Amino acid sequence: MSNDSPFRAGFGKTPPVLVGRDALLRDFGDAIDLGSWGQERVTLLEGLRGVGKTVMVNALEDVARGRGWVVVSETATPGFAARISESHLPRVLRDLTGPPERRVTAAGFAGASVTTQLVGKNDGVPTLRTQIADITDLLDGRGILFTLDEISLAAREDLEHFVAELQHAIRQDREVAFVGAGLGSAITDLLAARSLTFLRRASRQLLDFLDYEDVLTAIGKPIRDAGRSIDDRSLADAAAGTQGYPFLAQLIGDLAWRANPQNPEISLADVHGAYRKARRTMGSHILEPSLRDLSNTDRTVLAAIAASPGPAKVADLRRTLGVEPRYMGVYRQRLLDAGLIYPVRHGVVDIALPYLREYLHEHVVSDATTERARRRQAFPPPPALPDAVSGEHSGDAEAP
Structure with missing residues (x-):
């Protein structure tokens, strides 16, 4: 048994067990397999902070890689379009073809100087459009998945340029796909922009809270797979404490594991202590930034x-x-x-x-x-914690 926690409590880190997202992964994989007409080849992921948008981007990238596709991953900050065309795509071309050849363009015999120029498939300065064409030709039936995290109008000029080139590639039946992820308000702003109307055709996927049974799996399975145990009552309290929020599932699991890592079993006291700490972290890392x-x-x-x-x-x-x-x-x-x-x-x-x-x-x-939001009303209430002084259980969970 290792003392290392199996949970991944940081933002954007892939959890040991990805639950509740099977349908989205399956639909995206089918779109890659079936051809460029699949709507899910252009997907927008939206959701609250901490529901796993970046984790889902990572998982969809793995789906594409598993089918032999090239993945170009970026964050939608100003300048991302230039980073794609000047750094990412040239690297992909080098990986596919090796170093580019050079040709002599001028020679000065007196000074014995020679001027050379890189020889590419397309004449002139490579652009996003020509590089997509070159790479998809070389991939021969496979394609390129572009992913953009933290998508918003803060990088509007880059988005307009990138989306125009993406649309052109799709019109040419190039093997390309795109996944963008952002807060719901940011996605709404994007779709309202006249210059980005192409994105209105995207498959818009809301990442909502997890069901109770999924949370039981997300917490219980990593603990048992890593060689420790947790009884049903403790696991139930840990799951209820998350209220279905993916970030809390990883955080409560991690804190409970670290409470007494030398013990073979995670106790109810470990879970309750983790729940208290997680509530405080929720306040400073999620709630306050959401209000800011x-x-x-x-x-x-x-x-x-x-x-x-x-x-x-x-x-x-x-x-x-x-x-x-x-x-x-x-x-x-x-x-x-x-x-x-x-x-x-x-x-x-x-x-x-x-x-x-x-x-x-x-x-x-x-x-x-949405219907998924209404399902949260059936989620079990958070666990009642024992009073720190008397040891008696109070009816109200402590505030963060």
């Missing part, structure tokens, strides 16, 4: 929603805040796009991120989606 970009009015509306012990009626919120329906609709949509609330049913919303309601109660902010 909100306006004061966004925060006021969010605080009003959090003041309700459960789902809140939009009509009641509007009366509480004393605002017109159109005004309330604008800020409701902004919070939906930011992934901080989700629609429970028509006219009713609730807090989306686990423990955000408690965090807002602890931090004054008032002054300052």
